[in-house]
Structures are given as structure tokens and as C-alpha cells.
Amino acid sequence: MKLIxxxxxxxxxxxxxxATAQDLTPTAPEQEHPIFLxxxxxxxxxxxxxxxxxxxxxxxxxxxxxxxxxLMPILSVSPDTQIIDLSGMHIYPGLIDSVTxxxxxxxxxxxxxxxxxxxxSMTPEVRAYVAVNPDSVVIPTARTNxxxxxxxxxxGGAIPGRASIITTDGWTTEDLALDRDAGLIITxxxxxxxxLNEIFDQAVAYNQAHDEVDQRLEAITTVLEGENQNPVFMxxxxxxQITSSIxxxxxxxxxxxxxxxxxxxxxxxxxxxxxxxxxxxxxxxFPKRADAPYDAQYTLPQKLDEAGVRWxxxxxxxxxxxxxxxxxxxIAVAHGLDHDKALRAITLSAAExxxxxxxxxxxxxxKHATLIxxxxxxxxxxxxxxxxxxxxxxxxxxxxQTELRDIYxxxxxxxxxxxxx
Numbered sequence: 001m002k003l004i005x006x007x008x009x010x011x012x013x014x015x016x017x018x019a020t021a022q023d024l025t026p027t028a029p030e031q032e033h034p035i036f037l038x039x040x041x042x043x044x045x046x047x048x049x050x051x052x053x054x055x056x057x058x059x060x061x062x063x064x065x066x067x068x069x070x071l072m073p074i075l076s077v078s079p080d081t082q083i084i085d086l087s088g089m090h091i092y093p094g095l096i097d098s099v100t101x102x103x104x105x106x107x108x109x110x111x112x113x114x115x116x117x118x119x120x121s122m123t124p125e126v127r128a129y130v131a132v133n134p135d136s137v138v139i140p141t142a143r144t145n146x147x148x149x150x151x152x153x154x155x156g157g158a159i160p161g162r163a164s165i166i167t168t169d170g171w172t173t174e175d176l177a178l179d180r181d182a183g184l185i186i187t188x189x190x191x192x193x194x195x196l197n198e199i200f201d202q203a204v205a206y207n208q209a210h211d212e213v214d215q216r217l218e219a220i221t222t223v224l225e226g227e228n229q230n231p232v233f234m235x236x237x238x239x240x241q242i243t244s245s246i247x248x249x250x251x252x253x254x255x256x257x258x259x260x261x262x263x264x265x266x267x268x269x270x271x272x273x274x275x276x277x278x279x280x281x282x283x284x285x286f287p288k289r290a291d292a293p294y295d296a297q298y299t300l301p302q303k304l305d306e307a308g309v310r311w312x313x314x315x316x317x318x319x320x321x322x323x324x325x326x327x328x329x330x331i332a333v334a335h336g337l338d339h340d341k342a343l344r345a346i347t348l349s350a351a352e353x354x355x356x357x358x359x360x361x362x363x364x365x366x367k368h369a370t371l372i373x374x375x376x377x378x379x380x381x382x383x384x385x386x387x388x389x390x391x392x393x394x395x396x397x398x399x400x401q402t403e404l405r406d407i408y409x410x411x412x413x414x415x416x417x418x419x420x421x
Contacts, residue, residue, distance in 0.1 A: 025140055025399070027171045031369070031392030033080040034058045038068050040086035040373060045093060045348045045362040055091055057369035060391035065363055089386065092343070092378050093362055094148030094370040096350035097325050098279045099233075099259055099316035102139055102150050103132030103166070103176075118156040121192065122199055124184055124219035126161025128152040129177045134170055138320050140399035143168040145323035146372040146385045148395075149178065151354055153185055153233070153259075153316075158192040159199070160185050162219060163233055165356050167370070169390045179356055183231040183257070184223045188245050200252060225253040231355070237262040237281070237288075246276055257353060259316070262288065265300055268307035277310040277353045283331045284315075284324075298335040305341055312350040330379040342379060368392075 035057045042053035044065060054071045056063035064071055077083070118126055132152055142150065148168050154161040163182040170176035188196060203220035210217075222230045234245035237260040246267075249256035258264060261278040262285075264271060271278065280300055287296040304311045313329050315322050325346055333342045351361030359368045369392040376383035388395040412418045 025396050027134075027175070028169055028390070028393035028395050031057065031060050031394075033082055034063075034078060035369075035389075035392065036077070036081060036083045037086055037091060037371075037373070038072070038083055040089040040091045042091045042363055043093075043343065044364065045344055046364055047362075053091065055363060055371070057371075057389065057392045060369055060393070062363060062365055062367050062369050062371075065365060084387075086373055086387075088375070090374045090376065090378070090383075091363065092146070092372050092374065093347040093360065094372055094388065094390065095146045095325055095346050095378070096149045096151075096312075096354070096361065097142070097147050097314050097322045097346075098151045098312050098350050098354055099153050099163075099281075099314040100142075100150045100322050101155075101319050102142060102152060102168070102322060103134065103136045104128065104152060104154065105319055106133065106136055106138065118154055118160045121157030121195065122159045122216065123154075123156065123161050124159045124199075125215040126154055127164055127180055128154050128161060129164035129166055129173050129180050132164075132166060132173050132176060134172055134176055137400045138322075139168050140397075141320070141401055142322040143388055143390075143395060144385060144397045144399050144402065145326065146374070146378055146388065147322050147325055148370050148372065148388060148390050149351075149356075149360055150322065151182065151314075155185075158187055158189075158196055159220075160187075162222075162230075165354055167390050169393065169395055178359065179354070181222060181230065182354055182356075183233050184220065185233045185235070185259075186245075187235040188241070188248055193248075196248075223254055229255060231255040231257045233257050233259050233279075235259050239263040239266045243267055243270060246270055246274055250274055259314075261300070261304075261311075262297070264309065264311075265303040265307070268304065268309055271304075271309045272307060275310070277312070278304060279316070279353065280304070280311055280313045281316050282314060283328045284321075295335055298331050301329075301332040301342070301345065302335065302337040305337065310349065310353065312345045312353050326378050327381050330381070333379060339379065 037055040042050040052068050054068040055065050152164045165179040165182050166176040203217045206217040207221045223232050232254045234256050236242045236245040236258050246256050256276050258278045260281040264278045283297050285297050315325050329342050329346050333339050348361035351357035360370050369389050371389045372385050373387035374383045374385050
């Protein structure tokens with residue numbers, strides 16, 4: 001027994017560590033002084049590509065954007081300004097993954113770390129950001145590859161709750177939240193249509209007059225027609241799901257956004273005529289029909305773009321793979337999509353669809369200084385993110401995976417199998 005007991009204790013400790021794993025990287029401090037990024041190629045999205053650029057950041061916002069040799073001679077530089085030479089590098093807006101479960105899932109096999117699936121068919125009062133774990137070890141892996149902003153979506157029944165838009169650095173859920181209530185998530189099917197109609201009818205009546213506050217109905221009123229109307233994110237993949245979801249939403253004067261959209265290329269006329277955007281559920285999926293071409297998902301972005309449909313792309317179907325967003329987008333480029341349109345899709349287009357383009361998505365004066373610096377084209381798999389800034393804060397790009405990489409590099413260095421760095 002004396003030999004067995006320590007083994008049992010050690011095993012329990014290992015299980016506890018796995019279930020309660022947390023990121024130990026401190027949140028970045030607020031920007032305390034002006035920062036000048038000099039000499040890189042700036043991909044502004046809205047203002048073209050600027051060689052030998054100057055991008056200034058102050059108090060978390062973007063300042064001047066232009067050619068360094070034109071702006072530097074006329075700018076007054078304060079003594080505390082940090083000037084970073086980025087010659088040969090590239091500056092991009094921080095990437096945006098529109099639909100994720102970041103912070104809601106930690107270890108898929110450990111039930112105690114799953115907080116994404118709500119109990120009950122109708123829980124519109126739920127707001128995703130409240131349940132996010134700011135210390136998740138998965139969040140830093142996304143920002144290491146340039147994903148600095150994400151949509152967080154609960155899942156479950158017909159109405160699992162409301163999406164939130166968060167940044168990938170912060171001490172608390174309040175720190176993370178960029179938009180706490182980005183829109184209502186709905187899954188419309190034949191077996192829940194009556195239930196959905198009933199609760200929306202109740203919400204319309206409640207919105208006109210009520211004596212007491214009903215949190216469920218109050219949440220639904222946020223997507224009803226009005227001055228600050230939020231969208232409804234409709235989970236739909238097949239042709240029938242997409243068309244029925246759009247028609248139902250438009251009939252109720254709602255603002256639909258299709259999430260998934262596998263068959264969206266079959267109903268582009270409806271999508272365009274109703275100005276309904278599509279958040280494509282990634283490219284790392286197999287075709288669902290036996291007669292579909294192998295590259296159906298790879299070419300979907302190009303088909304939607306050519307038809308005039310507003311779209312972005314997400315890694316929604318692959319939790320903990322959010323870091324692969326630029327690679328998944330690059331597959332569409334390899335299959336015919338214009339490079340600049342692909343880049344826009346995971347920056348400004350995503351921000352526009354999520355309703356946060358006033359703050360992020362492009363390198364423009366006055367927007368949040370949420371940027372990444374890479375040593376190559378962000379859509380090239382071999383490119384590495386060297387710097388990241390969220391609202392001007394310099395972000396630590398280490399994570400659990402980089403730590404493991406360094407541990408094993410050191411192992412093989414000691415064995416003499418690799419050279420010193």
C-alpha cells in the first residue's frame with residue numbers, strides 16, 4: 001500500500017491540473033507612451049498597401065498612417081516615444097474569427113470545463129462573455145497566430161443565447177468584452193418553428209407594453225425592428241435551412257446572418273436581395289453530398305464573392321484550431337479567391353458583419369490600435385507573428401504550445417541533435 005498510495009495521489013494531481021489548467025501569462029498593461037511602427041509594409045485594408053510605412057499608436061488608438069519618409073520629418077516626437085524599426089516586416093489589422101467557443105471550452109473530455117451548451121431550448125437571456133474563462137490556455141494560442149478578436153457563441157437549443165465579441169487579452173470578462181451583446185443565436189427547424197413564433201410574438205407584445213421585467217423577452221426585444229436593432233445569427237447549412245431561416249427572419253423584420261452556409265452558393269439571389277451576410281463555417285470540412293466536388297468548401301468563398309454576397313470565414317467547426325484561421329482562408333485563395341478579398345474577409349468584413357467595424361478591422365486613424373506584425377504574408381503558412389497589439393497594449397505571444405516547443409528544443413539541443421539558436 002505504501003507504494004501504491006503515492007501513485008494514486010500523483011494521478012489525482014495530474015487530473016486536477018488538466019481540469020483546472022489556466023494561462024499564467026499576465027495581461028498586458030495599458031499603453032503608457034506613444035509607439036511608432038516604422039519601415040514595415042502596412043496592409044491597411046481600406047487605404048491600400050503602404051511600403052515603408054509609419055503607423056503611430058497613442059492611448060490605445062491608431063494615429064498617423066502613411067509613408068515613413070514623408071511623415072517622420074514633419075512629426076514632433078516626444079522623449080518617451082517608442083520607435084520600433086520593422087524594416088522587412090508586415091503590419092496587418094488583428095485577425096477576427098467570427099464564431100468560436102474560446103473561453104467556453106477548456107478540455108473537451110472534461111465535463112467540468114465545458115460551459116458552452118445551455119440547458120433548455122430557449123435561453124435568450126444568456127450572454128456568452130459572462131461565461132468566458134479569461135485564463136483559458138486556448139486563448140493565447142489564437143493570438144499567437146494573429147487572431148486578436150473573436151465572436152463567442154453559446155450552443156444548445158433553438159435559442160441558446162446571445163453572441164459576444166471579445167478581445168484575446170484581459171484580466172476579467174469585462175476587460176475582454178468588446179461587444180457584450182452582438183446578436184441573438186437561433187437554430188430554426190420544423191420541430192421548433194411553433195415555439196419560436198410563440199416566444200417572438202410574446203416579445204413583440206412585451207415590447208409594446210409590460211408591467212414587470214421579463215429577462216427572456218427583454219433579450220429578444222434587442223433584435224426586434226428599431227433604432228439599435230441587433231442581428232439574428234441563424235445556424236443553417238443546407239439549402240432548405242438557409243432559405244427557410246432567411247424567409248422567417250425577413251417576415252419578422254429581423255436582420256439575419258447565416259452561420260455555416262455550406263449550400264449558400266445555391267441561394268445567392270436570396271442572400272443578395274435580402275442583404276444577408278454569410279459566416280462560412282471554415283474550409284476544413286468534407287463535402288456532404290456524394291456527387292459534390294472535393295473542393296466544394298474551398299471554392300465557396302469565391303462563389304459567394306462573385307455573386308455579391310457579403311461573407312467572412314470562421315474556424316467554428318474546429319474548437320482550439322482558431323489559430324489556423326489565416327491558413328484556412330489561404331486555401332480559398334489557392335482555389336481562385338482574390339488574395340486581398342481573402343484578407344479583407346478575416347479583418348474588415350468580419351468586423352462589419354459583427355457590427356464592430358467602428359473600432360477594428362482596418363488600419364485607420366482613430367480605430368483601436370489592434371494590430372499584428374509578421375515576417376511575411378499572413379496568408380502564408382510559414383509566416384510568423386512577431387508582435388501583436390490590442391488597443392495599443394503589447395501582447396505576450398507565448399502560450400502552452402510554444403513553451404512545450406521550447407522544452408523539447410532544449411532537450412534535443414542538450415543531446416547535440418540541433419545547433420544552438
